[in-house]
Amino acid sequence: MALTPSTMNALGTPxxxxxxxxxxxxTVSLADFxxxxxxxxxxxxxxxxxxxxxxxxLAALGRDYGGRGVGIVAISANDVENYPDDGxxxxxxxxxxxxxxxxxxxxxxQAVALAYRAACTPDFFVYDGDRRLFYRGQLDxxxxxxxxxxxxxxxxxxxxAALEGAAAPSEQKASIGCNIKWKxxxxxxx
Numbered sequence: 001m002a003l004t005p006s007t008m009n010a011l012g013t014p015x016x017x018x019x020x021x022x023x024x025x026x027t028v029s030l031a032d033f034x035x036x037x038x039x040x041x042x043x044x045x046x047x048x049x050x051x052x053x054x055x056x057x058l059a060a061l062g063r064d065y066g067g068r069g070v071g072i073v074a075i076s077a078n079d080v081e082n083y084p085d086d087g088x089x090x091x092x093x094x095x096x097x098x099x100x101x102x103x104x105x106x107x108x109x110q111a112v113a114l115a116y117r118a119a120c121t122p123d124f125f126v127y128d129g130d131r132r133l134f135y136r137g138q139l140d141x142x143x144x145x146x147x148x149x150x151x152x153x154x155x156x157x158x159x160x161a162a163l164e165g166a167a168a169p170s171e172q173k174a175s176i177g178c179n180i181k182w183k184x185x186x187x188x189x190x
Contacts, residue, residue, distance in 0.1 A: 077180050
């Protein structure tokens, strides 16, 4: 279990476009969220202990914010050849078991993860109505075996601020998780 921090992209960076298959084989793109006031893009996977630790909170975020004008999408970018538990079929099982109400997409080429400069699972990116980066950081202070309850405090505060048109949180802590499992030759230089 490697501890990898998120890259902490510059606030105001535009959301990269994407067009990826979900667990039902339907293509979902950035344009599908045009009517959302705020967009949350999460890089997750099935096997990572950091994601498993917060998975119930991710499902709660979908229930709590999906009807409030927040578009939510999860993307798995791990190398499925070497990590078959993160493949599309298993993603469908995970989505159903966890009760995810948001699309769960497969970035098999890893091009979208690279465009977002995603580094770890989980990695969170909140974009405002203009699709400019508003928040990048952790869900909360909880980690596996930390004894700290999973609350989603940091990410929820960022989503609330973005919905209210308030300023971005001044303190944004990097997310920590497993590194994205890159295919040979795709390893980023960031």
